[in-house]
Amino acid sequence: MARKRSRLDIITDMLASIQDKGGEIKPTHLMYKSNLSHDQMKSYLDELVGKELIGKIKKSSYDYIIITDKGHSFLQKLREMQEFERTFGI
Amino acid sequence: MFEIVYSPAWFYGKDLVIDAVGIIILFLIGFFSLKYYKINPAKKTYLWLALSFFMISLSFLFKILTNFRIYYDVDITRNIAGMVYSYDLVRYTDILFYIGTLANRILMLLGLYALYSIYSEHSKSEAWFSAYLLVIVAVFTHSNYYIFHITSFILVMLISLKYIQNYRKNKSQPARLLAASFGIITISHLLFCFILMSQLLYVAAEIIQLIGFLLLLITFIRVLKDGKKKKPA
Numbered sequence: 001m002a003r004k005r006s007r008l009d010i011i012t013d014m015l016a017s018i019q020d021k022g023g024e025i026k027p028t029h030l031m032y033k034s035n036l037s038h039d040q041m042k043s044y045l046d047e048l049v050g051k052e053l054i055g056k057i058k059k060s061s062y063d064y065i066i067i068t069d070k071g072h073s074f075l076q077k078l079r080e081m082q083e084f085e086r087t088f089g090i
Numbered sequence: 091m092f093e094i095v096y097s098p099a100w101f102y103g104k105d106l107v108i109d110a111v112g113i114i115i116l117f118l119i120g121f122f123s124l125k126y127y128k129i130n131p132a133k134k135t136y137l138w139l140a141l142s143f144f145m146i147s148l149s150f151l152f153k154i155l156t157n158f159r160i161y162y163d164v165d166i167t168r169n170i171a172g173m174v175y176s177y178d179l180v181r182y183t184d185i186l187f188y189i190g191t192l193a194n195r196i197l198m199l200l201g202l203y204a205l206y207s208i209y210s211e212h213s214k215s216e217a218w219f220s221a222y223l224l225v226i227v228a229v230f231t232h233s234n235y236y237i238f239h240i241t242s243f244i245l246v247m248l249i250s251l252k253y254i255q256n257y258r259k260n261k262s263q264p265a266r267l268l269a270a271s272f273g274i275i276t277i278s279h280l281l282f283c284f285i286l287m288s289q290l291l292y293v294a295a296e297i298i299q300l301i302g303f304l305l306l307l308i309t310f311i312r313v314l315k316d317g318k319k320k321k322p323a
Contacts, residue, residue, distance in 0.1 A: 008130050080317030081126045087264040087313050089256030090135040090208060 145201030
């Protein structure tokens with residue numbers, strides 16, 4: 001059975017989803033890709049925007065979520081952490 | 091005050107460099123673990139890992155300080171029956187050697203035990219009692235150097251077995267390197283148990299330890315590199 005995702009796992013999934021889509025994604029796509037409910041995603045988005053890891057832009061009347069430079073470097077740190085955890089078995 | 095010097099004269103200083111390399115590598119891993127703990131304070135194992143590596147790193151620092159004093163700061167050195175003894179007539183009451191050796195041994199054993207306890211289930215009382223026993227081993231076996239080395243050998247071996255299990259579980263290359271580096275360090279600890287038999291064993295143990303440390307550094311670099319390019323699992 002897969003373990004329950006931690007808060008940090010969810011943030012990693014969200015940032016990775018945005019990055020995989022070339023740095024910008026529609027909110028609904030992000031919700032599906034990150035496996036989150038609407039309320040959950042809203043709460044995470046508010047937190048990530050507050051920490052300047054992501055931003056919101058409008059493009060041809062659609063809302064998009066973009067990953068910032070700070071978001072890119074934070075995602076890299078999170079991936080390092082995951083590899084560190086896997087290597088040390090913690 | 092008599093102090094036993096395990097290293098042959100031609101190896102003086104080189105062992106200190108090897109230990110210094112170990113300090114840097116262990117400190118680096120501890121530092122990164124602490125950095126990750128700051129990102130994810132909910133995961134206390136990061137803090138324990140950092141603490142373990144810092145303690146082991148500090149124990150090597152005490153070893154260097156103690157050996158440095160013996161090698162370069164003694165008044166008279168004698169070779170008696172193939173074993174080098176040094177004694178200091180002026181500072182007969184000098185307790186630096188005793189404190190340095192004690193700090194080295196206590197920090198090494200507690201650091202290794204803290205690392206081992208990350209991977210094994212202990213109640214708090216069991217953990218404190220084990221830590222107490224390790225301090226007893228370090229303090230009351232001061233003259234029987236091999237008891238300290240046997241104890242540290244057992245602890246490093248147990249840690250290595252945990253890393254082998256981890257490699258078998260996730261099959262990643264860095265996990266394999268980590269298991270290999272700890273395996274090599276285990277061999278060096280085994281050789282340290284017999285250094286009184288020959289000074290060359292001390293040299294061999296130090297060189298093997300250096301190889302283990304360098305492999306640990308390669309493992310760490312690989313973790314950072316793979317973390318950059320891999321997608322999270």
